[in-house]
Amino acid sequence: MKNNYYIISLVAMLFISTFSASARRHKASDSIDVAAVQVIEERVVEEKTQNVEFIDVDADTSVIKVRVKPTFEDFTTTLKGFGYGYRAGFTIGGISPMPLPAEIREMKSFSPNGAFMQEIYGYKMFGEKQRFGVYLGERLAVEGMNAEAVVKNYKMSIEQGGDYISGYFTGVDKTEARLISVKMPLEFMARVTPRLDFRVGPYVQINLNKEFKGEVYDGYLREGNPTGQKIVFSDGSTATYDFSGDVKKSGLGAEVAADFKITKYFGVFGNLDLGFGSVFPDNFETITFKMYPIFFSLGLFVGI
Amino acid sequence: MAKTTNKQFWRLIPALSLLALGASSCIQDELPNSECDIEKVIIHHPDPKSVFYRLSDSIKIVPPADNEIKFEVRSSADLSLMNIEYVLTEGATRNNVSEYMSDLIKIQTISEDGKWNRLYTISFFVPDDSYTREKKIIELNFEDHRLDDGGKFNIWLNDDDANYWASGNPGFRLSKSSAMPNEYPTIVEENGYEGHAVSLVTRTTGKFGEMAGMPIAAGNLFVGSFDVSQALKDAMAATLFGRPFQLRPMRIKCMAKYKPGEKYRRLENKTLVDVPGMVDYPDMYAVLYKNTDSKGNPVVLHGDDAKTNPNIVARAFMTKEVAQSISADKWTEINMPFEMLEEIDEERLANRGYNFAVVFTSSFEGAEFSGAEGSTFTVDEVRLICNEDEE
Numbered sequence: 001m002k003n004n005y006y007i008i009s010l011v012a013m014l015f016i017s018t019f020s021a022s023a024r025r026h027k028a029s030d031s032i033d034v035a036a037v038q039v040i041e042e043r044v045v046e047e048k049t050q051n052v053e054f055i056d057v058d059a060d061t062s063v064i065k066v067r068v069k070p071t072f073e074d075f076t077t078t079l080k081g082f083g084y085g086y087r088a089g090f091t092i093g094g095i096s097p098m099p100l101p102a103e104i105r106e107m108k109s110f111s112p113n114g115a116f117m118q119e120i121y122g123y124k125m126f127g128e129k130q131r132f133g134v135y136l137g138e139r140l141a142v143e144g145m146n147a148e149a150v151v152k153n154y155k156m157s158i159e160q161g162g163d164y165i166s167g168y169f170t171g172v173d174k175t176e177a178r179l180i181s182v183k184m185p186l187e188f189m190a191r192v193t194p195r196l197d198f199r200v201g202p203y204v205q206i207n208l209n210k211e212f213k214g215e216v217y218d219g220y221l222r223e224g225n226p227t228g229q230k231i232v233f234s235d236g237s238t239a240t241y242d243f244s245g246d247v248k249k250s251g252l253g254a255e256v257a258a259d260f261k262i263t264k265y266f267g268v269f270g271n272l273d274l275g276f277g278s279v280f281p282d283n284f285e286t287i288t289f290k291m292y293p294i295f296f297s298l299g300l301f302v303g304i
Numbered sequence: 305m306a307k308t309t310n311k312q313f314w315r316l317i318p319a320l321s322l323l324a325l326g327a328s329s330c331i332q333d334e335l336p337n338s339e340c341d342i343e344k345v346i347i348h349h350p351d352p353k354s355v356f357y358r359l360s361d362s363i364k365i366v367p368p369a370d371n372e373i374k375f376e377v378r379s380s381a382d383l384s385l386m387n388i389e390y391v392l393t394e395g396a397t398r399n400n401v402s403e404y405m406s407d408l409i410k411i412q413t414i415s416e417d418g419k420w421n422r423l424y425t426i427s428f429f430v431p432d433d434s435y436t437r438e439k440k441i442i443e444l445n446f447e448d449h450r451l452d453d454g455g456k457f458n459i460w461l462n463d464d465d466a467n468y469w470a471s472g473n474p475g476f477r478l479s480k481s482s483a484m485p486n487e488y489p490t491i492v493e494e495n496g497y498e499g500h501a502v503s504l505v506t507r508t509t510g511k512f513g514e515m516a517g518m519p520i521a522a523g524n525l526f527v528g529s530f531d532v533s534q535a536l537k538d539a540m541a542a543t544l545f546g547r548p549f550q551l552r553p554m555r556i557k558c559m560a561k562y563k564p565g566e567k568y569r570r571l572e573n574k575t576l577v578d579v580p581g582m583v584d585y586p587d588m589y590a591v592l593y594k595n596t597d598s599k600g601n602p603v604v605l606h607g608d609d610a611k612t613n614p615n616i617v618a619r620a621f622m623t624k625e626v627a628q629s630i631s632a633d634k635w636t637e638i639n640m641p642f643e644m645l646e647e648i649d650e651e652r653l654a655n656r657g658y659n660f661a662v663v664f665t666s667s668f669e670g671a672e673f674s675g676a677e678g679s680t681f682t683v684d685e686v687r688l689i690c691n692e693d694e695e
Contacts, residue, residue: 102332153338162482163512168338220533222368226338226415227422230368230533231478237537240515 070194072129075261081125081133085303087269088118093295094145095177095212095279101289106150113144114178117297123189135187135199143295144178144211153226155288156216158241166286168226171219171233179247179279179293180209185255195267199257203273205293210247212279215240246284252276253293259301270298336416337395342366342424344391345373355381357548357656358595360602368533372425376548376656379430388426435550435654437691442551444662444686446502449492456481457488460502460525468547471525475535475542479512479521489523489666493682497559497635501684504666506565506584506675517574522670523681526663528604540607540671546659549592551690552648553660556590556620557639558686562630565676570669584676585627588638588683590662592618594652607671610663617646617658627668635684641693662686 056065092112097104118140125133151173157166187201217238223229233239257271278290347362349355355377356362366373377383388409392398395416400409401423409426434440448461456477462468471490476483485491493503504523513519516536527547534542568582594615597603603615611621620640630636652658664683667675 100331102335104331105334106331153335158512163480163510165478165481165512222339226420227340228369231535232533232537234537237516239512239536 072131072191072194075194075264076125076130076191079304081130082122083125083304084120084122085301086118086120087299087301087303088116089269089297089299091115091117091141091143091295091297093143093273093293094147095175095179095291095293096147097289098292098294103151103154104149105152108148108150108172109146110148111146113146113176114142114180115144117141117143117183117299119183121303125189125191131191133189133191135185135189135201137183137185137187139183139185141181141183141205141295142178143181143293144176146174146176148172148174151219156221157286158239159286165221165223165231165239167221167223167228167231169216169219169221171216173214173216175214176211177213178209178211179205179207181205181207183273185257187255187257195261197259197261199255199259199271201255203253203255205251205253205275207247207249207251210249211244212247213240213242213244241286243280243284243286246281246286247279248281251279251293265304266300266302268299269301270296272296336418337393338415338417338420339393340396340413340415340420340422341368341393342373342390342398342411342413342422343393345375345426346389346391347375348387348389350385354378355383355386358602359600360596367531371422372427375426375428376431377428379433381428381430383428431548431656433550439692439694440551440690442688442690444688445499446492446496446684446686447499449500449502451485456483457485458490458492467529468527469525470528470530470543471523472521472530472535472539472543474530474532475539476507476509476521478532478535479509479516479518480507489521490525491523493684496682497684499684501559501682502664504586504664504681504683506667506670506677506679508677517571518673519571519576520569520667520670520673520675520677522665522667522675522679524663524665524670525683527661539673543607543610545591545605545607545610545661545663546593546595547661548595548656549658549660550653550656552653553590553592553618553620553642553688553690554693555639555641555689556662556686557637557689558588559635559684560586560588560630560638561632561635561680561682562586562627563632563678563680565678565680568674568676570674571672576674582676583628584667584679585624586622586630586679586681587627587665587668587670588622588640588663590620590640590642590660590688591616592642592648592658592660595657595659604659605661610661617648618642618644624668630681662688 092115119137121135121137123133123135152170153168154173156169157164183203183205185201185203187199189197189199191197215238217233219233221231223231253273253275255271255273257269259267259269261267273295275293279293280287280291343366345364345366352359352362357378361376364373364375390398392413397414399412401412411424412421414421446460449458452459457473459466460469473488473490476488489505489507491503491505493501502525504525506520506522509519509521518539526545528545531542531544564584568579568584569576570579589611591610593605593613594617595603605613620642622638622640664681666679666681669675
């Protein structure tokens with residue numbers, strides 16, 4: 001996990017250096033013919049607005065490119081502040097205790113399971129400037145993970161038809177979880193720039209299909225407490241569990257999201273969803289940790 | 305145009321990855337250990353041969369749930385010269401609650417995290433020396449039994465010794481915690497040939513047993529011990545057959561009843577498959593074997609080699625024909641002479657160098673988790689004729 005941090009920050013640094021490199025290139029071209037640029041700039045200011053985003057002068061062909069900054073009007077619908085659209089994306093995340101308890105020693109493997117979402121949405125912007133609004137979506141979300149974790153003294157119990165084993169497990173725990181749900185976000189929306197919207201708000205989640213199962217292996221269980229009977233699981237012996245039926249039918253959570261318009265009708269988005277509570281009911285004691293659903297989606301949208 | 309768009313878009317990415325980063329969480333520092341087992345006890349002594357019958361007896365690997373650690377020593381042993389080495393769970397510490405006194409040591413162990421502790425007793429006992437060349441008949445009647453400490457299942461005692469008989473009941477408890485004592489595979493039969501008998505019943509193990517790949521548990525009873533910690537990992541390894549024995553077994557007899565279950569099923573590729581026409585039958589066998597190898601290492605027979613181990617010197621196996629002839633309603637006498645495979649060494653016999661085991665099971669393929677649910681093998685009045693055969 002610490003390695004992951006390292007990689008992420010490395011990638012982030014890479015991005016930042018790319019940006020600054022491209023920024024320098026523009027400045028260089030500016031200096032090609034400062035006088036010409038100034039002339040153009042003056043004319044543009046005269047003729048249109050002061051919102052010149054950039055001016056690019058090609059010294060060889062003498063082609064001068066002028067780009068005017070987009071205005072809010074450029075990306076605003078004309079339907080009295082109403083808009084709607086469709087979005088689809090990929091989802092990655094997990095159902096996990098937060099923060100990870102010390103009982104989890106290592107993530108051996110992690111991959112999304114299902115991990116797809118699509119949504120139809122509508123919104124209404126308010127006010128004269130139409131910078132703020134409300135947003136309502138109806139989403140079909142397939143969120144899941146396959147996680148293999150090394151745990152130490154992980155309190156667990158397995159119950160099946162009145163029979164149970166409970167205690168502290170040390171070893172490998174593999175979980176397969178997937179929720180197919182309808183999610184309905186109701187959000188506050190802010191148009192930060194003409195292209196960029198931020199959204200934040202709660203969502204309701206109704207689970208249509210629940211799956212939460214797994215197995216423990218390569219370890220041992222101390223029955224009852226750490227001084228109890230030791231039950232060894234190794235050399236292919238496993239204990240499987242299936243808590244699919246125990247997952248709650250519905251849940252509440254919060255989402256933060258950002259939409260970025262590439263054109264007036266098309267863009268990319270990202271959102272982060274975090275459940276307010278465990279996916280299991282409060283009286284579910286088999287897993288002692290609260291298992292929060294946390295998923296991040298990235299995708300494309302079309303709409304006005 | 306596209307240039308600008310990309311520029312602004314890519315600026316979002318670090319922001320979003322920061323968001324994701326914040327959402328994920330890092331692995332915390334490892335917590336100190338909670339366990340506080342005495343894993344091993346090693347007795348150091350200037351003259352170990354004067355203390356132990358077998359040198360390997362000076363090292364005791366302690367079963368994880370045991371709180372009593374017993375060393376078998378010679379009556380001539382001078383324990384004041386010994387030095388005891390304890391191997392504890394990593395990080396655990398110990399306090400000697402009572403120092404060496406009247407052969408009993410009490411030790412309290414404390415886990416590394418300080419939250420858990422255990423109290424152990426370490427004792428030294430001189431086993432009864434039963435070595436003799438005279439004819440002796442050992443009677444095993446299954447009259448003495450009680451519930452285990454958890455009150456879940458029955459255990460049988462030989463005189464006062466609760467460590468003589470063992471069964472798979474502790475393993476069954478792991479898979480069917482809800483079972484009542486008489487729903488276990490090894491149960492008390494109150495209508496014995498005389499007094500109580502023991503009944504071995506082939507059971508299904510429920511969901512848990514299925515998930516462990518052990519859907520059937522044949523009832524069993526044997527001389528030895530059952531290592532629960534291995535029960536779900538390797539049932540064969542969990543059955544440890546035999547106790548030191550100082551007589552020459554010549555013949556074993558018992559009274560028995562057998563009622564096969566209705567539907568015989570065999571475990572194939574982790575599922576139970578019906579075997580039409582197959583009728584279950586029980587198994588019973590007794591062995592005497594050398595309990596050390598040529599290097600002095602301890603030898604214990606397990607479920608998978610109890611009939612084949614080269615250390616076996618005498619054996620009495622019930623044949624299939626005899627097994628199938630046992631009546632369901634009337635007591636049938638089983639009478640099996642021991643077959644000697646090797647000359648018995650009197651000195652080894654006198655020095656507890658042989659182990660004896662007798663094993664009863666309700667399904668002959670029970671070790672492979674196959675059999676007919678409900679097959680019931682009832683056994684009573686076991687007689688072990690030693691040193692001189694009676695017929």
